[in-house]
Amino acid sequence: xxxxxxxxxxxxxxxxxxxxxxxxxxxxxxxxxxxxxxxxxxxxxxxxxxxxxxxxxxxxxxxxxxxxxxxxxxxxxxxxxxxxxxxxxxxxxxxxxxxxxxxxxxxxxxxxxxxxxxxxxxxxxxxxxxxxxxxxxxxxxxxxxxxxxxxxxxxxxxxxxxxxxxxxxxxxxxxxxxxxxxxxxxxxxxxxxxxxxxxxxxxxxxxxxxxxxxxxxxxxxxxxxxxxxxxxxxxxxxxxxxxxxxxxxxxxxxxxxxxxxxxxxxxxxxxxxxxxxxxxxxxxxxxxxxxx
Numbered sequence: 001x002x003x004x005x006x007x008x009x010x011x012x013x014x015x016x017x018x019x020x021x022x023x024x025x026x027x028x029x030x031x032x033x034x035x036x037x038x039x040x041x042x043x044x045x046x047x048x049x050x051x052x053x054x055x056x057x058x059x060x061x062x063x064x065x066x067x068x069x070x071x072x073x074x075x076x077x078x079x080x081x082x083x084x085x086x087x088x089x090x091x092x093x094x095x096x097x098x099x100x101x102x103x104x105x106x107x108x109x110x111x112x113x114x115x116x117x118x119x120x121x122x123x124x125x126x127x128x129x130x131x132x133x134x135x136x137x138x139x140x141x142x143x144x145x146x147x148x149x150x151x152x153x154x155x156x157x158x159x160x161x162x163x164x165x166x167x168x169x170x171x172x173x174x175x176x177x178x179x180x181x182x183x184x185x186x187x188x189x190x191x192x193x194x195x196x197x198x199x200x201x202x203x204x205x206x207x208x209x210x211x212x213x214x215x216x217x218x219x220x221x222x223x224x225x226x227x228x229x230x231x232x233x234x235x236x237x238x239x240x241x242x243x244x245x246x247x248x249x250x251x252x253x254x255x256x257x258x259x260x261x262x263x264x265x266x267x268x269x270x271x272x273x274x275x276x277x278x279x280x281x282x283x284x285x286x287x288x289x290x291x292x
Contacts, residue, residue: 026282031292034063041119046130051122058115064291065111070104075283082276085269088262095254105235113228117220120213120227128210135203142199146192154192158185166260169275170268180263184256190249201242202234 038056041047047055077100084093146157159182163173166181173181209230213223229238237243264272 026279027286030282030286034060034291037063044131044134045119045123045127047119047127051119051127054122055119058118060291062108062112062115066108067287067289067291069111070107071283071287074104075280075287078276078280078283082273082280085261085272085276089258091251091254091258094257094261095250098250098254098257102235106232109228109231109235113231114220114224117223117227120210120223121218121220123210123214125211125214128207128214131210132207135200135207139196139200139203142192142196147196155182155186158192162256162260169272170264171271177260177263180260184259187252188249188256189252190245194245198237198242198246201237202230205230205233 034056038059041055041059042052045051045055077097081097146154146161148154148157159178162181162185163178166173166177209226212218213226216222232238237246
């Protein structure tokens with residue numbers, strides 16, 4: 001489905017996206033991830049001098065932590081998934097695996113909060129204004145990709161997004177499978193507009209928090225708690241109505257994931273098993289290697 005939450009929160013909270021999205025160059029991609037994330041952070045905030053050094057050090061520290069603390073668990077997850085992918089799966093199993101991923105995201109947020117706090121308390125109003133403009137630009141990109149005025153075009157964009165992700169794991173989808181994707185996407189209890197509201201909610205909350213921390217002249221220690229609360233709220237909203245919506249979306253996503261997997265062929269399942277096997281070996285090697 002279209003981008004969940006904002007790119008900003010995703011990069012801070014989940015370096016594991018690199019592991020899940022990379023292909024045969026996973027090791028190279030992961031070793032380069034701190035440089036890429038540092039570049040993205042700087043692009044979003046327009047940092048200078050010591051601020052840029054603080055951000056770069058924070059990003060490297062987070063990835064060094066994840067390499068040892070999370071990559072072995074992600075590798076074990078993928079090894080287990082190899083066995084599960086050979087047969088059919090249930091929505092319950094899909095949700096259990098998604099819950100594991102959420103656990104990594106929460107742990108990643110716990111580690112990111114004090115590191116990001118070091119950067120946040122150095123930001124000026126000009127940096128925050130730059131971030132706000134960066135978000136506006138990304139919102140326009142999202143709208144161009146997924147919020148066309150024509151309902152049919154919006155539906156097709158969502159279908160293409162799901163098809164693209166399926167093919168990263170299983171290989172090319174056939175005509176019947178593309179029809180299945182269209183049917184599953186149409187039944188989802190949310191659309192790109194609803195996801196965009198979630199993205200913008202998180203973005204706006206971050207801007208408000210950063211301005212508040214600046215006005216209060218907060219220390220990094222004082223900023224850590226509010227930042228952690230924001231990161232966790234980005235993963236699962238604390239507002240009861242928003243939380244209920246998110247839980248409903250997650251349940252529907254698990255139903256769709258199970259249904260789409262169960263419509264794959266034996267050859268496609270062998271493809272995903274082979275890819276998971278390769279990623280498992282790479283992740284195990286990365287967890288034992290020193291950061292580049």
